[in-house]
Amino acid sequence: MKKVLLSVFSLALCLLPLWSLGAQAEESKGSVYDWAGLLTMEENQALNRQAQALEERYGCGVYILTTQSLEGKSPWQFHEELYGQLDLGAGEERSGVSLLLSMEERDYDLLAYGWGNTVFTDYGKELLSEEFLDDFGEDDYDQGFRDYLAGCEELLEQASLGTPVDVGYRRPRSFLAGLGISALGGVLGALGVCTALKGQLKSAKIKQEADDYCQGGLNLNLRQDLFLRASRSRTKVQQASSSGSGHSGGTRVNAGGFSHRSGKF
């Protein structure tokens, strides 16, 4: 009997944090759950409005979650449980994408569910994470979340056109940037051509060397290559999976119907 009571008590202790988060979620009711307190009220509201606008436009929930601790779980496990606890997702499929930051070990997890798995392919998640990781690395959380939402919008837009971003996707380039680069390239190219044409007009030059009059080339009397010392440096090799080149396309979905991209920031 004692053992049974102890087991029930232990289970209750384990479920308590989830219950408390769920309780907090009930209070928040939105797309941004900043339990780690990384955002100001104004930032939180602005991000929330932007995320909900995306959900309304594309029918796919877009969420931001922050927490101080993962409570001993892996980021993806904690994130999946939270997604269920908070009843996140839009529509019958509960489609959505969610970004979780845990401040304890500076972990992040990007999760997709339902139609979100189609929109946010493994390659798309990698592109998306590149948008915000540099900001989080500098502790600029508001900018990082804004970049995240902007990236989500781009991926959702592409998916809504029937071509989700996947391996081989080429990001549309800014016409203005192209105009600037082409103007600069044009001027440099023209300068090269005109300099060459003007060079045709100038043929009188002082000679600096006397190679035409050398008899038999260099006669070497001494040829010494003395080894002095050696120094070594080691650089960690980037794994192929994080470089993007290892993607074969599509989305790897686990048994629970979720797909993830995790790492440190």
Next chain:
Amino acid sequence: MMEEESRSYQCPACTGPLRYDGATGRLVCDYCDSSFEPRDLEQEPREAEDFPPTVDDTVENAWSPQEADALQQYHCPACGALLACDETTVATSCPYCGNPLVLEGKLKGGLRPELILPFRLDKEQAKAALRQHYKKKALLPRAFQEENHLEELKGVYVPFWLYDCRLWGRANYQAKRLRSWREGDYRVTETQHYLIRREGTMEFSSVPVDGSRKMPDALMDAIEPFDYGGLRPFSNSYLPGFLAEVYDVDRGEAAQRMEQRVRASLQRELRRSVIGYEAVVPSGQQQRLLSQRAHYALLPVWLLSTRWRGQTYLFAMNGQTGRLIGDLPCDWRRYWAYFAGCSGLFGALILALWQLL
């Protein structure tokens, strides 16, 4: 002003003036079409005739003392006119009768060249080379080709010092060789540091340096190289029909330019001998001239000058190889038109690639 001895080569058949013809290598008479081997006419110059002075030496201020020192006067043996030349001129022609003159008095002692490279190309070939020089120059003003006229065209034997020398050099370099391999998840890069020593000699033969201050060095350098296979022992008989100068830059002064050039060549060759390294930085060098010998030679140069919009353009052509050098004016309106056109073309191309790729 000193009066010196001059000589003209006259045709033994008709006594007309002879000139050296580069194409045939003979002295030719334009009046009776006779031609002669230069060595056949080598003879002691006849006694200068005692022409009366044609200018009144008592006229005050005809020449300043400096000008008078720099000028020397001669009598044309054909028409008797009194001519004035600067101190470096040794061959010229009479402006009154066109008779070619060789001022032999100046070609004695140390001023007598050892060698001469006779002209191989003639005046017409020089003109043709200049016309060719104008071609395929997109920025050359059209009006320059149409309006400019050849103002002067003269074949000049330019005094050159030809140096044979042997140069020794030593150079040290700091060099790096890189090696890289993978150990587990790490890329290991090993940098090996070396001290490189090189020492060697180089020999140069007949490095030319012009010995005339009047000749622009850039022009004289740019018409190189000459084919020294055509060098002959100096003889006055190669001079008729051309201008000729004696040096006014002595061999010591000219040697400085030669040294700059040979040292640069040795330095580059020593550096080229260091191979197999990813980075090489020079850390010290020494050079010494082991031996040096100078020959004094006259080399053939056609000088052409044109005038356009108040400015004189000077061209030089190697009288042996035909290499013609000379700076040309730029049509700036056309330059900017090309600039705008190329900017637009390249810009459009880059923008199209930007959008497509």
